[in-house]
Amino acid sequence: MTNRINTTFYVGxxxxxxxxxxxxxxxYFKGFTANYNVDKLVYYETQSCPESAxxxxxxxxxxxxxxxxxxxxxxxxxxxxxxxxxCQTVSS
Numbered sequence: 366m367t368n369r370i371n372t373t374f375y376v377g378x379x380x381x382x383x384x385x386x387x388x389x390x391x392x393y394f395k396g397f398t399a400n401y402n403v404d405k406l407v408y409y410e411t412q413s414c415p416e417s418a419x420x421x422x423x424x425x426x427x428x429x430x431x432x433x434x435x436x437x438x439x440x441x442x443x444x445x446x447x448x449x450x451x452c453q454t455v456s457s
Contacts, residue, residue, distance in 0.1 A: 366398065367407050368402045368403050369402060369405065371437075378418045382451055386406050390448065407441050407446070408436055409451070
């Protein structure tokens with residue numbers, strides 16, 4: 366996730382992406398994402414099990430900022446907020 370101007374990044378793991386992004390968008394929890402207005406989903410991955418997701422989260426958190434930017438550019442070149450598209454996928 367990132368902020369409106371794509372300068373601050375947040376990496377996290379969840380079993381319910383739609384719910385968790387909604388929480389970030391609505392500043393449900395006080396903390397980093399609320400303080401820095403990080404509420405735009407620009408990249409996500411799915412994993413086969415929670416353990417794999419946690420390992421991948423730790424890898425992504427170690428990436429330098431440019432490597433995170435490169436990942437987003439490959440996955441979502443226009444840096445659009447993917448929240449609506451994941452909501453549609455879940456409701457289909």
